[in-house]
Amino acid sequence: MEHLQNQVVRAIKKFRMFPRSEKILLAVSGGKDSLALWDMLVDMGYSVDGLYIDLGIPEYSDVSGQKTQNFAESRGLVLHEVSLGKTYGVDIGHIARKTKRPSCSVCGVLKRYVMNMVADRHGYFAVATGHNLDDEAAVLMGNVLNWQTEYLQRQSPLLEAKPGMPRKVKPLYRLAERETAAYCVLRGIDYIMHECPKSEGATSFTHKEVLNRLEAESPGSKDHFLLGFLRTAPQLFPQSSSDDGPELQQCTRCGQLTTAEECGFCRQMARAGLDSLALFDSSVSPERN
Numbered sequence: 001m002e003h004l005q006n007q008v009v010r011a012i013k014k015f016r017m018f019p020r021s022e023k024i025l026l027a028v029s030g031g032k033d034s035l036a037l038w039d040m041l042v043d044m045g046y047s048v049d050g051l052y053i054d055l056g057i058p059e060y061s062d063v064s065g066q067k068t069q070n071f072a073e074s075r076g077l078v079l080h081e082v083s084l085g086k087t088y089g090v091d092i093g094h095i096a097r098k099t100k101r102p103s104c105s106v107c108g109v110l111k112r113y114v115m116n117m118v119a120d121r122h123g124y125f126a127v128a129t130g131h132n133l134d135d136e137a138a139v140l141m142g143n144v145l146n147w148q149t150e151y152l153q154r155q156s157p158l159l160e161a162k163p164g165m166p167r168k169v170k171p172l173y174r175l176a177e178r179e180t181a182a183y184c185v186l187r188g189i190d191y192i193m194h195e196c197p198k199s200e201g202a203t204s205f206t207h208k209e210v211l212n213r214l215e216a217e218s219p220g221s222k223d224h225f226l227l228g229f230l231r232t233a234p235q236l237f238p239q240s241s242s243d244d245g246p247e248l249q250q251c252t253r254c255g256q257l258t259t260a261e262e263c264g265f266c267r268q269m270a271r272a273g274l275d276s277l278a279l280f281d282s283s284v285s286p287e288r289n
């Protein structure tokens, strides 16, 4: 347990993710990674509130939401809840069908939007997610296989804040999945063991399987692959000071900063016949003690 916490401390320090004095928002799914991270950070004295996004997926969302609420209640922690199911009576699959896009891509737009909005409204210094070594190595493999240089350039445990977007951090990037699972068992944390049903057939799972086979043949491969990339990335992709990014304007519907007239989330919801502004009406955001 000490080793695992040390790895998280190392990650936070190396990338100067956040100081102890700042308030952090952690995206929590009810799974082992996000709950283990919440537990570790609070144990280490950080000020961390949770954000749970209910995707309305039958059975899966009920269980994951319950596990998250139980964890927060048992430790007296603040949990923000934003619910697709309660707001619209639909699940993420409904939006995917209406917009003819994969569920995970629709989900990505929704999650990024909600994280940005909640962090902005409540003034959080950074948003943390529970991405671990296996997740990040699989993403890296996908980016390399497709030579997605733009994504490679942005792949980092720390993304600095930009207008309309809070700082994003991944303090678990040095820990493997089985390590966070072991942490949960040792700490008695009850987490949802099932994967999201929409993840079936995702290429990231194939990449994880391939990396697991490499790891079994040659222990340390995942570490070398990801940590080696993170060490080399600054030389591969030196920051261009002249790159200020595209010009941003306020979304005419919700006010979020965006490059187009309406932001991607409002456009996605409109295509699904849903009112994007209603999403936060049924959300629960308790006050901090």
Ligand code: SF4
Residues within 6 Å of the ligand: 092, 103, 104, 105, 107, 108, 196, 197, 198, 199
């Ligand atoms: Fe969202 Fe896809 Fe992950 Fe499920 S598997 S939580 S739909 S990104």
Ligand code: ZN
Residues within 6 Å of the ligand: 251, 252, 253, 254, 255, 256, 262, 263, 264, 265, 266, 267, 276
């Ligand atoms: Zn918008």
